[in-house]
Amino acid sequence: xxxxxxxxxVSELKExxxxxxxxxxxxxxxxxxxxxxxxxxLVEEICQVVxxxxxxxxxxxxxxxxxxxxxxxxxxxxxxxxKLPMTKDGLKAIKRLTGEGIKTNQTLCxxxxxxxxxxxxxxxxxxxxxxxxDDIGEIGMDVVRQIxxxxxxxxxxxxxxxxxxxxxxxxxxxxLAGAHVATMPFSVLEQLVKHPLTDIGLKKFLDDWTKSxxxx
Ligand code: E4P
Numbered sequence: 001x002x003x004x005x006x007x008x009x010v011s012e013l014k015e016x017x018x019x020x021x022x023x024x025x026x027x028x029x030x031x032x033x034x035x036x037x038x039x040x041x042l043v044e045e046i047c048q049v050v051x052x053x054x055x056x057x058x059x060x061x062x063x064x065x066x067x068x069x070x071x072x073x074x075x076x077x078x079x080x081x082x083k084l085p086m087t088k089d090g091l092k093a094i095k096r097l098t099g100e101g102i103k104t105n106q107t108l109c110x111x112x113x114x115x116x117x118x119x120x121x122x123x124x125x126x127x128x129x130x131x132x133x134d135d136i137g138e139i140g141m142d143v144v145r146q147i148x149x150x151x152x153x154x155x156x157x158x159x160x161x162x163x164x165x166x167x168x169x170x171x172x173x174x175x176l177a178g179a180h181v182a183t184m185p186f187s188v189l190e191q192l193v194k195h196p197l198t199d200i201g202l203k204k205f206l207d208d209w210t211k212s213x214x215x216x
Contacts, residue, residue: 024053
């Protein structure tokens with residue numbers, strides 16, 4: 001399973017990349033706004049820092065505007081994937097962009113039927129938002145499971161990118177469901193590293209080592 005960081009923070013991305021486990025990044029207009037930096041220099045720096053996929057989102061709502069912005073974003077760096085919202089115009093734009101060889105990610109997906117349409121339009125990735133479905137009392141991961149199964153049944157190449165991940169449990173479930181990618185905040189990546197028994201075990205090893213007076 002690929003791990004993407006869901007952040008536009010260059011410092012978080014640098015740390016994640018240094019860990020050697022980050023395959024890409026997802027951004028969105030809210031995450032970009034949080035950085036309080038001009039868009040172009042920020043995303044150019046992100047594209048340099050992240051060796052893998054960099055997801056950048058359009059803000060236009062109409063097909064023509066989306067296609068225009070998508071082409072501008074894709075021209076920033078060869079590793080850019082363009083995020084487009086799950087709307088009728090988003091589907092039309094994805095169809096056109098796929099035809100021109102531009103990689104796309106259909107975002108704000110909340111159901112399997114939406115994901116089926118994205119695959120038919122030729123999206124490279126589909127992003128079901130797990131946490132936001134959980135927030136309204138649904139089981140977000142059920143949607144991921146349904147999408148993975150439908151794509152497998154028909155051999156769609158669209159990759160399932162489990163988004164709006166809030167916990168290590170979400171990451172485990174996304175893996176069990178067969179999602180190709182899980183995108184997560186940096187705090188969740190840090191949680192994946194930690195286990196209390198690792199800390200307790202390490203302390204015990206070092207205490208015993210110190211008491212023994214041994215040296216490497
Ligand atoms: C995905 O691409 C989105 O940026 C993201 O996962 C949204 O997550 P949130 O619901 O935590 O904002």
